[in-house]
Amino acid sequence: MKTRVLRRHSLPLALSVALIPAAAAAQGRPAGTPAEMVAAYDAVADTILAANKAEKKVVLSILAASYAHAQGELGRARQALKANDSAAAKAALENLAAAVGQIGTEGDNAVAGIRKRLLEGGHHANSEGEAQGVYEEGYVVVTRAAKQGFLASSKAIAMLAAQPNADALETEWKKVEAAWSQHVASAR
């Protein structure tokens, strides 16, 4: 049952307005938005804009953590392959695949739950990009195209776990590095 809905949270604004003294309205001043309300709204605007920036930074941090994790697992996979330790290589490659997949999905299932909650609340980090089909709903940094690339690499690396191969791993990792540079590092 796939439908989409936009909602706006009005509670914080309503609370702010409720705190403003209403006396000015009763003193016969020229019509205009009371300065206190303008100031309050200005403060709320700062908060919203700061929250949006913070959201992007958090997501970039999540991506950086996944990438760092991937690099660590890549190192373990290389070592294991060099040592002909197939069990260790398999484990490292599976972890590497998971990390690359999580770059594509901007985090694991727990992050997906948060993203879903934001969408349910009507928050879209890239509403214009979503409308243009560039971003999936709720995604902050990773574009649709980048996501597909990371997912394909994740799968390719995971399949290598069944038949570890050093050359194939390096080829696939180069794709990950290129996608990272093009789509994520440039957004930092």
Added chain:
Amino acid sequence: MGRADRGSAPGPPPAAAGFHFVDVAPRLGVDRVLLAGRPEKDHLLDSAGSGAAFLDYDGDGRLDIYLVNGWRLDGSKVVERGRNALYRQRADGSFVDVTEEAGVGGEGQWAAGVAVADYDNDGRPDILVTNFGRNVLYRNLGHGRFENVAARAGVEAPGWNTAAAFFDADGDGWLDLYVARYVDCSLDDVLAARRTLTWRGLEQVAFGPFGLQGAPDVFFRNVHGRFVDATREAGMTDLARGFGFAVRAADVDDDGDADVFVANDSDPNYLYRNDGTGHFQEVGVPASVAFDANGAAQASMGIAAGDVDGDGLLDLFVTNFSEDFSTLYKGLGSGFFADVSRETGVGPATFRALSWGTALADFDNDGDLDLAIADGHIYPQVDRHPEFVGGYRQRNMLLENRSLRADAPAGAPPETLFRDVTARAGPGFQIARAHRGLAVGDFDDDGRLDLLITALDEPPELLHNESAAGNWLTVVCQTAQGSAAPPGTKVTVKAAGRTMIRDVAAGDSYASTHDPRLHFGLGTATRAEEVAVRWPDGRRTVRVNVPARQFLRVRPPEP
């Protein structure tokens, strides 16, 4: 002549070749209306529908039918609490309602799904009814009677439970249980629901699932007949709170243990890989079953598992919302998949329909798996705009697997693997309703697979298969005591140079349970060269040179 032939509606005569299904439910007495909330479907619960099961509850060798039922609402008032229905099959092929004497009316709950298995290892099939509310577990007492033991068995799990699968996760001989759950909401929410979502700027329709919070799925470990919530310990915490609609346990990586695939509505699907000890890792993304080929989450509703291309690897089919493909994931081995919906013809054929229950089964006994799909929209309001998605009531769909077709002319251009043959599949496939659950079984033991399909606010359809069909073999896997073998039992049949695999399904379809007997179409082959059974504990039983057109009963070897 099958038993049902004596009671079926006449319908047009079957074609000399091809598919032909006739709805025999009215004639055979399967007439329980399945209630589904309000007429205008103000809440998604009004539209979710309910499932059905084929089972032999009394061990008389004839398939019986169990239907689970919802409620009828009028605005915010509960008008009627629908009762579930158990139909016992008589010797003449007709069905009689034995719900009252069996004690399986549903306990007044709003039911969603049904899973059948012998959870307490007493040799009798038990019935789990998943509910919007508290689940009901009907323990089969024998002599045609059941008792609800959900509370003391520990599986009530209040909430919006949808589909469930019994399977032995840890190889201890006791069936564990995965329950998919949909939205976290109360009955008050349902009763107070108003249609507030705008559909295409034209109609106000039921709100959600976006805007509603997902309910986390639950995994129960079976400890000698008592269930313990082991979701976290097993590694199956539903972190994303996906809108779970269907579940299928199967050994997707062919390593000898049961993995679990969960279809989530509008969220990435999950694939939980079993490490062999009943502990799981969610690998849906690297396995390529979380998303479609475009990397997008789909509105997944139902699941069918089977080997569609005869390569010995399990493939997964997932039904989806209208104006989106239902998705066929081809098994690549070791638990990896690729979305092949477009090139196999499945995607284009299913794009317009809103699809739910489904099954991969060989309906013409030619040796390959065809696709049956239950269709129906969730918004009655779409009827005012048929140009977009057809109607609220939709025809079910039959896609023929063409991999083994004998009539391909030499030099013919490549054809898609599946072809939509709904229009030529007989009157049973021309019925337009808001269909939901789907179960497959050979209820009249004539060697052709029939279909039991539920619909909102209407009685179910029992589609008798009268197709021109090839030879067949049905393998009845039994425990040492003679009861149905547990889910996860896998059978491989070699015949006419082909190798076919089936398993006793754990979950599958939408909220429904198939006949546990495993059916194989043999085409023109008059015998199977080999029938190999892999029991859940790893033991194997092999029979060779098995004649066709029989129900072959197989029991495990002595330990």
